[in-house]
Amino acid sequence: MQHEPVCGNSAEPARLANAPRCQARTKRGASCRSKAVRGKRVCRMHGGTNKGAPRGECNGAYRHGGETKEAVALRAAARRLLRALADEATA
Known part of the structure; x- marks a missing residue:
């Protein structure tokens, strides 16, 4: 069983650490730091899995x-x- 290389001090695999981030904004104006759903601009919590x-x-x-x-x-x-x-x- 091979393990993926980890990125920096994080226990997160490099492919997840380099994944595109959610483009949604918080109430304070900062960007959401979750990973975007594949093929979408936003994460699952901001409607990336919702079809409308x-x-x-x-x-x-x-x-x-x-x-x-x-x-x-x-x-x-x-x-x-x-x-x-x-x-x-x-x-």
């Missing part, structure tokens, strides 16, 4: 769907079309 609220009707705060990505994109497309028609009419 569920989408759509699974979310308890869901009301009508008027602000979904699809609805916003549809309104943007309609605005573009109306502007193009207005430009043609004035030209």
